[in-house]
Every structure is written in structure tokens, then in C-alpha cells.
């Protein structure tokens with residue numbers, strides 16, 4: 001064929017990543033171009049394996065080659081990903097690309113359920129994921145991952161003791177619940193809880209992760225301050241249910257992350273229990289906690305709504321039985337898959353457009 005690699009790049013420079021609003025060549029997303037007599041092959045490196053725009057970008061690349069080079073060419077595209085990061089310095093968690101705080105204003109809105117299912121959904125799409133369960137009032141991650149009563153090992157590396165996270169369903173896990181029986185949770189208040197969180201961050205062998213999710217206690221607490229003082233947090237999500245009393249507290253959570261001295265980007269709001277759907281009437285929606293409360297909050301505060309998760313019996317049952325519902329192949333699982341894509345997308349947008357987060361320096 002009478003064209004070169006530079007011609008292929010020129011054609012692909014007409015294709016934009018719709019989220020990052022730049023072309024794929026400028027974004028350095030095109031690799032390994034090979035040209036044969038009737039075929040062009042190349043790799044597109046996306047910013048997350050959970051990219052919801054994968055098919056669109058692929059089709060746009062094929063169209064661009066046909067339009068700008070030759071419409072009879074066969075185009076073979078290998079779609080892969082390399083999760084982006086703004087964390088490339090500092091001694092803490094050097095292999096972790098993105099640290100995501102999962103918070104809620106009120107207790108019991110489903111923050112841990114969302115964290116568990118988000119983690120598994122991201123992992124199913126090919127990401128490396130870990131969870132720190134720092135919810136001192138009710139660490140539920142051990143139950144949700146069916147590893148209650150287990151103990152993480154401690155090993156020595158260069159004379160330093162490091163905690164080795166447990167691994168379940170491909171997710172690395174550490175929980176404040178592994179360190180004390182649940183009915184002893186009250187001992188974790190105050191400085192001990194903060195010190196445990198610091199250990200989970202700085203003295204735990206996390207290795208390489210694309211996303212480390214931190215399940216925080218409800219409300220705004222010392223633990224939140226410890227987190228932002230220990231490590232720069234890539235972004236925060238706020239989980240809420242739609243009723244007025246939950247939204248009022250979610251608003252406080254949003255305000256905390258947006259405070260100038262904290263300044264953690266809010267990736268979005270997750271509306272959990274957005275409507276009730278009975279198993280025998282899967283097409284029916286009952287807005288028992290009110291309709292679109294999370295959506296309205298997101299619009300009012302100009303942050304994305306990442307998803308609306310239904311109130312479904314199987315979500316509760318799966319949580320209790322230690323097998324996150326997203327591992328089942330049904331409509332409920334799909335709502336968490338879409339949520340994972342939406343969150344990963346916001347992380348990529350945040351990393352492309354915003355400065356890296358700074359660790360908070362202040363006296364709490």
C-alpha cells in the first residue's frame with residue numbers, strides 16, 4: 001500500500017476521545033501500527049478498561065481510516081488500556097494509581113454495598129482493585145466478601161512489618177473488622193482508628209493497583225481528615241439515598257471535600273435505593289424514598305450523577321451471603337457495571353484535566 005505510518009497517524013488524529021476532548025494521537029493512545037497490503041493494524045490504549053466509549057472510539061477509528069486512507073482496507077484494532085494517574089511521586093502507595101474515597105452523609109445508605117460491587121465490577125472489566133474498609137462504626141466488607149474472622153498476615157520487608165491484604169474474588173482487601181471483633185468496634189474511635197487507617201495506607205503491601213477504594217465511616221469524621229492528611233486522594237464519591245434527610249447529610253459530605261483546605265475533587269454522586277423493584281415485577285419501579293433526590297442534588301451542586309441503583313432484595317441477600325450481586329449476570333448487576341464505567345470515566349476526566357491532589361497539611 002502506498003501509505004506510511006505517518007498517514008495512519010494523520011487519519012487517526014481526526015478521531016477525538018469524546019470525554020477528554022482531544023484527538024487520540026495527541027493523547028498518545030495509538031501504538032504498534034502495522035501496515036500490510038490490504039490491512040492496517042494498530043492498538044488503541046484507553047484510559048480505563050471500564051471505558052463505556054470503547055465501541056464508539058473503535059468504530060470512529062475504522063471510519064477515519066476508511067475516509068482518509070482507503071475504504072477497502074481491512075482495519076484490525078486491538079483495544080487495550082492503561083489507567084491514568086496523577087500520582088507519580090511520593091513514598092506512600094507508589095504502585096497505586098488512583099485513591100477513591102467512598103463516603104456518605106448518613107449511615108446505612110449502602111456505602112459498603114456500593115464499594116463492594118464497584119470493586120468487583122471494575123475488576124471484572126480488567127482493572128486491579130483494592131479496598132480499605134475504614135468504617136469504624138460497622139466494618140461490613142468482611143461480611144460482603146465472605147471473609148469474616150480471617151486475619152491478614154504480616155511480613156517483614158527490609159526490617160519493616162508490612163500487612164498483606166487478603167484477596168477475595170480478585171480484590172485485595174483490608175478491613176478494620178479484621179483487627180477487632182465487630183462488637184468491639186467502639187474501641188476504634190479516635191486516635192486508634194486514625195492510626196489503623198495510616199497503617200492500612202502506609203504499612204500495607206498493596207503492590208500495583210489501578211483503583212484503591214476507601215470505604216469511609218458515614219458523616220464527616222477524624223478518619224476523613226486522617227485520610228486526606230496521609231495521602232493525596234484522587235477523588236471522592238458520595239453515596240446517598242433519595243429522601244430529604246439523607247440528602248441534607250450528603251450535602252455536608254460534598255461541602256467537606258470541596259472546602260479549600262481539603263480540596264478533593266468530587267467524582268460524583270451515587271443514588272442508592274433510587275426505587276424499589278420487586279423480583280416478580282422487574283419492570284415496575286416504586287419511588288418509596290422519593291424520586292431523583294440524588295439526581296437533583298448532583299445537578300444543584302454541578303457534579304456528575306454516577307448512577308441510580310435500585311432497592312432490590314437480591315442486593316441485600318448477596319451482601320449478607322458474601323457474594324456481591326454484581327457477580328450474578330442480571331439486571332441489577334448491570335446497574336453496578338454501568339456505575340463502575342461512569343466512575344472510571346470520571347477518574348480519567350479528572351486525571352486529564354485537573355492538577356494532582358495535594359496532601360492536606362493542617363492540625364486536625
Ligand SMILES: Nc1ncnc2c1ncn2[C@@H]1O[C@H](COP(=O)(O)OP(=O)(O)OP(=O)(O)O)[C@@H](O)[C@H]1O
Pocket residue numbers: 104106107108109110111112113114135137138140217218272273309310311312313314315316317319320
Ligand atoms: N440497593 C440496595 N438494595 C437492597 N438492599 C440494599 C441496597 N443497598 C444496601 N442494601 C442493604 O442495606 C444495608 C446497609 O447497607 P450498607 O452496609 O452497604 O450501608 P452503609 O452505608 O455502608 O452502612 P454504614 O453506615 O454501616 O457504613 C445492608 O443490609 C445492605 O445489604
